[in-house]
Every structure is written in structure tokens, then in C-alpha cells.
Amino acid sequence: MIALLIRDLKLALRAGGGFGLALAFFLIVVTLVPFGVGPDPELLSKIAPGILWLGALLACLLSLDRIFALDWEDGSLDLLATSPLPLEGVAAIKSFGHWLTTGLPLILAAPLFGVLMNLPATGFIPLILSLTLGTPALSVIGTFGAALTVGLKRGGLLLSLLVLPLYVPTLIFGAQVAQRGAEGLSITSPLLMLAGITCGTIALLPFAAAAVLKANLR
């Protein structure tokens, strides 16, 4: 399992587009928002938590189709499916790898982008907390979506259509944590809900992803 994780990380590093692309996309979203809504610092700081969450979500979405597509094309997925690794494990490792290459950099870069968006000082810790708790769910749900569309030639658009509705609860609770934090309100209940969703998806969705992969491989 660890071998698979290390290989995926190596591939992401060498092929490029692993760590950097999602971050660059996040930066672009954050840069474009003030062009759209105007440079008013008060307005920006009001919408900052939501925009940062939305940006993180879209950046995450961008790299989803790479999770299985490359392994599918070169036949590795067939070979992995006949290897001693259970497919559930493959799915779990793949989502972890995706989180390491996209979720984690996004979390680390979020404070910087918070400054760009004029996020109030009280909002930084809740933002990082919510991203830390929420992005794993984004990766796991995305892995399920990627598994659903792995065999399709142009699955990218369909993947977004399938995954985005599934992102709704995570986005709502995550953005609520960040928003309430920025406004100085209590963040306990959305934080607990967010943590619950993340734990639930990590525990259950790899099984669904594996079942879907099996159906797609035949």
C-alpha cells in the first residue's frame, strides 16, 4: 500500500501538474474574484471565507480525473486489480495521495490567500481548521466520482456533474466554519458536522469506489 502511495507521489512530482497546478488554479480564482466584485476591502473580507472554500473546492475538482485515468490508460489498474492489494485499499490510498498533492498544499497556502482576500484576523485559524477537516472529504468523494467515470473517454464534465452535488454538505459546513470564525461566532456545531462527514466518507466511500471500479474494469 505504501509502495503505491510513494509511486503516486513520485509520479505527481515528476509529471508536473501534481502539486503546482491546483495551487496555481486556487491563486487564479482568488485573483479573479476582486476583478468580478470590485476591490472594496469590506466586501472582500465579508465574502473571503466563502470564496476561499469555493476556490479550494474547484482546485480539488480540477485534478480529480487524474486519480484513476492514467492508471486506466496504461493498464496498471487491471494489474492492480489482480494484485494482492484489495481495491478498497487502492481507492483509499489513491484518495490519500490526491489529498497530499492537492488538499495539503491548499491548506498551507490558504493563509496567504486569506491575506489577499482581506480575511479578518480572527478568521485564519477557523479557515485552516475547516480546510484541514474538510479537504480529505473532498478527495475521498472525488475518488468515488473518478472511479465512476474512469472508463469514459470524455468523463471530465460528467465527473464534475456527479461530484459537485456530493460536495454540497462539505462545502456548506466548511464554509460555515470559516464564515462564523471570521465573524467571531461559535464554530463548534458546524465543525463537528464537518468532522462527522469527513469521517463517514473516509470510512465508507472507498468501498463504494472499489465496487464501482470493479464494475468499470470488466
Add this chain to the structure above:
Amino acid sequence: MNQRPEQKRPAVNSVWEYANPRRFIATSDRLMPWIWGGAIACLVIGLIWGFFFTPDDYRQGSTVKIIYLHVPSALMAINAWFMMLVTSLIWIIRRHHVSALAARAAAPVGLVMTLIALLTGAIWGQPMWGTWWAWDPRLTSFLILFLFYLGYIALWSAIENDDTAADLTSILCLVGSVFAILSRYAVNFWNQGLHQGASLSLDKEENVADVFYHPLLFSIAGFVLLFLGLVLLRTQTEIRARRMRALLARERLQ
């Protein structure tokens, strides 16, 4: 087994025998006229009674009468998804093809029901709330449900192999159901809305008045029968289309 004559068919021993597509088509052919007749009768009674023979509401005026389209379609939008969930589970567990095809057949009907609920809601909301759309929890949940239907239908049509498509969509339906419920709660948490309480709760306090209630029951029954009729018809079509594909594939093989 192909020589089995019509009249000598054994009696139905279990409900699963309807999973035989032949039997399903024969039975649904017999049922369909009754269902359609009932649907038309109930809709005509419910809608005419509701539109012309109920008083105007003291607050909402005559706009309230859109309830006879809005509530039944909203109800069916959710029940259609629930039906898809049940048939998907039957496909996953027992692998009856008809079940998967029934889920496939129900999805567009559910999509249209959701659309009707959203549109009538907008038409109703405009004079009442002064806006066509508000990010109210109920409205938002229905919009999300609409997206779920879209994704489900898109996945069905994107995959060529019928069995694979059935497997994938069933699992999507299962996972989607869980996330739909989660979204419902999340949306509630996110925004307390404008929408009035449930029109049909068992709690008498919240319920609509009896004058409106009785025709509403008729129109709900009409929508249920309409849904049933449409799903049966579409399932028959799906079965035949599937059979065509199977025969064509076999022909290519010769």
C-alpha cells in the same frame, strides 16, 4: 422453456417472478389502462375541484390554488428518488434486470416532477414573497435534488454496457441518497427559510384547511397514478430497447 404456452404458465409464487421481463410486460399491460384511467379521473376531479370549487385563501388569494400542482409534484419528486433507491438496491442484491431498468425509467419522470415543483414554486413565490427565487432551504434542496437527477441520468446515458451502467448508477443512487439527506440538513443549518411548514404533516396545527385538503388528496392520488403509469410505460420501453440492443449485439457476433 421457450415452448411455454401462455395459458399453462404456473401461478405466481413470489413477487420476484414479476422480475421476468415477459411477465412484467404482460402484467403491466393489463394494469396500465386502469392506472391511466385512474390517473386521469383523479387529476380531473382534483384539479377542477381545487381550481374552481374552493374558496380563495384569506391571505394568499387565488394564488394558493397552485398548491394542487406544487405539492403533488414535489411529493413525487422525492418519492421517485426513493423508488429508484429501492429498485437500485434490488438490482444490487438480486440482480433483476427489470429492477435496474425501472430505476432508469423513473429518473426522467422524477426530474420532470422536480422541475414542475421548482417552477410552480417560483410562480407561487413571486406574488407571495415578491421574488421568483430565494435561497430557502426547501427550494435549495430541490435544486440539489434536480442536480442529482441530472447526474444520474447523464451517467446512465454515458455508459454503453448495460450491466455496468446499472451497477454504477445503482451505487451512485445509494451514495447520492445519503448525500441528499446530508445536504437537506446542511441546507437547513445554512439558512432558515421563508417557506411555509409542511402542507401535509400529521400535526393538525400546521396542516392546510380541510376545504383545500380534500381536493389535494385527489390530485396527489392522480400524480401517484400518473407517475406509476409513466414509469411502467417507460420501463416497458427500456426493456424492449435493451432487448433490441442485445439482439443486435448477438447478430453482429454471428
Add this chain to the structure above:
Amino acid sequence: MLEVSDLSVTRGGVKLLEGVSFKLAAGQALVLRGPNGVGKTSLLRTVAGLQPALGGAIQFEPDGFAYASHADGIKATLSVEENLTFWAQIFGSNGVEAAMMAYDLRTLRERPAGALSAGQGRRLGLARLLVTGRPLWLLDEPTVSLDAEAVGMFARAIKAHLQAGGAALLATHIDLGLEDPTVLELSPYKAKTPVTDDFDEAFL
């Protein structure tokens, strides 16, 4: 080592083969023959458990096989050695050196797999079988794009594998010079069109 009885194989929901039965003992190789589209690949995928059988039974020791398809599962940005080491770790075995030796890949060890020629890449794909350490090999057209010398390497590898008590089920048109390989011609097993009018059947 492998026992297949009365197996029915499908492709894209259409029954291709039916009643396929054979036994494969240690030290034995079974070559599948038949015209294109008869279902060799589908049969191999069914035995490998990648697609469900319509009927019949497949028995072998659990986790006892390694499967190699047309695609080699090679990552272009990893070196030859890294590719092999990865699969060795996945299968919990070692033998990367021996595998590279058998297919004459040692001079290419640092080369990214993307810079290999088609034949060299295929050799790497076949070397992967050696590092799995599995007794039963399921091979789908293993000699595609190999030159005569590389076919010789493959023939030697498979002979050594059989002598060591392994077995192989392979779909190939090339004579590998194996001593007495059993040949299974698949054409006679071609599924007959069922004349049945039963509806559920018509889906299959």
C-alpha cells in the same frame, strides 16, 4: 493448479464462449488458439477475475496468479528499475535483479520507461511477471512487438518458470518452442445462439 469447468464467457453482455473446461497442472503450459474475436482475451480476463463468468467454475489457489494484458502498466516517468521495484513491493517479493537479467534490462535500469522502445517496454512488462513470484501466469499475447531475440528471452523465461513448478495460460500465435504445450482451440466452444424466447435470456 488451475481447473476451469464448463465456463461461459461474455464480452459486452454477449455470450462468446460456453462449456470451456480444462485443467492446468504445475509445469504445464496451455496455449489458447482461435481467430480474432473468438474470446481469448475475455477468457483470460474472466479467469483473472476481472470480469464475472456467466456460468461454470474456476478453481485455483487463492492469489496464485499474475496477469499480463496487452497494456503493460508501465509508468513512463519512472525508471525501469523503479517500475519493477514497485510491482515487487506490491506482490511482496524480490527478484528485481533476476528479472532484469532475464530480459537483458540491466543496462537500461536508470532509463525512464517512457524512453524505451516498444519492444524494450514489452520486455519490461514481461519482466514484471518474474518479480511477482506467482506460480500461475495468465498471458495475453505476450510476444506482441518483440523481436526474435526477445521472443527467445521470453521462451527461456517461460521454460524456466515451468521447470520451477509454475504454470502458464497464454494466448499467442507464435510457436515458443515449448516442449509439448497443450493447445486449446477455442472455436468449438463458440457460444451457440440460444433459440430460446425467454426474455431474461435475451438480455445476455
